[in-house]
Amino acid sequence: MTPPTERERRRGAIAAAALVFAIGAPVTYAAERLYEYARGEASNPMLILRTLHTVYYWRVAVAVWWGLMLALLAFLQFMRDERDPSDERRAQRLALAALVLIPPVAVAAFVFP
Amino acid sequence: MLVRVLQSIHGHLGMLATAALIHPAVVLRKGKPLGYRSRWAVSLSTAFTVLAYSAGIAIYADYRNLVKRALFRADLHAGLLFETKEHLALAVVCLALGALVAALAAPRHATGLRRTAAIVYALAAALCLLTGGLGIYVTSVRGFWG
Numbered sequence: 576m577t578p579p580t581e582r583e584r585r586r587g588a589i590a591a592a593a594l595v596f597a598i599g600a601p602v603t604y605a606a607e608r609l610y611e612y613a614r615g616e617a618s619n620p621m622l623i624l625r626t627l628h629t630v631y632y633w634r635v636a637v638a639v640w641w642g643l644m645l646a647l648l649a650f651l652q653f654m655r656d657e658r659d660p661s662d663e664r665r666a667q668r669l670a671l672a673a674l675v676l677i678p679p680v681a682v683a684a685f686v687f688p
Numbered sequence: 689m690l691v692r693v694l695q696s697i698h699g700h701l702g703m704l705a706t707a708a709l710i711h712p713a714v715v716l717r718k719g720k721p722l723g724y725r726s727r728w729a730v731s732l733s734t735a736f737t738v739l740a741y742s743a744g745i746a747i748y749a750d751y752r753n754l755v756k757r758a759l760f761r762a763d764l765h766a767g768l769l770f771e772t773k774e775h776l777a778l779a780v781v782c783l784a785l786g787a788l789v790a791a792l793a794a795p796r797h798a799t800g801l802r803r804t805a806a807i808v809y810a811l812a813a814a815l816c817l818l819t820g821g822l823g824i825y826v827t828s829v830r831g832f833w834g
Contacts, residue, residue: 583795590794590801597786597808601779608775635778642782666800670807677811684775688768
């Protein structure tokens with residue numbers, strides 16, 4: 576099998592980094608929500624008359640930002656690595672990470688609404 | 689009036705996205721390179737999801753002002769389920785967008801990455817189904833129509 580070209584390596588790294596974003600952003604969001612619960616900031620909505628800002632927008636923005644940063648770091652790491660970024664084992668690890676991390680995120684959304 | 693129309697569009701697009709997200713999971717499951725039509729199909733599925741989420745974001749401020757307190761008064765459990773729905777919705781959008789970029793960017797020989805994208809799409813579809821179900825339940829308790 577011929578080694579991948581530079582363009583194929585870059586595209587493989589982008590694809591793998593995008594999967595890192597897909598997993599990283601929801602996990603960060605769940606971590607933020609758990610942190611709010613731990614700090615006691617998750618109050619009863621019935622007791623709030625008016626707020627100056629919408630917390631949800633901020634949580635989303637922070638989660639997406641962290642997801643993008645994780646993806647950027649992953650992209651740089653995959654490009655530096657001598658292995659092909661589209662390596663089968665790397666893809667399997669990302670699949671495993673998605674299957675292990677995303678269901679608990681969904682469960683956390685129910686347990687800590 | 690506009691917010692009620694947007695709520696309807698949001699609901700319909702959400703259910704459409706649930707069905708549409710299953711398709712990329714099926715198309716990508718064997719990891720074969722995507723053809724021209726498959727690329728369009730996968731992109732449109734994700735676009736529906738992003739549109740549904742955007743419609744939700746567009747009415748979110750009105751939901752907070754007009755519905756949220758009444759919903760919590762009517763049924764605390766339903767109000768909390770709405771919070772769950774908004775958490776799950778973000779996960780769905782992030783999963784779908786990441787899987788889309790992975791599916792489109794993966795080079796021809798990267799079957800593993802496309803298979804992983806299929807798994808991520810399947811997870812997004814499952815969470816989208818949950819989100820849609822919660823949305824229907826919560827709206828049946830209290831929506832912009834009262």
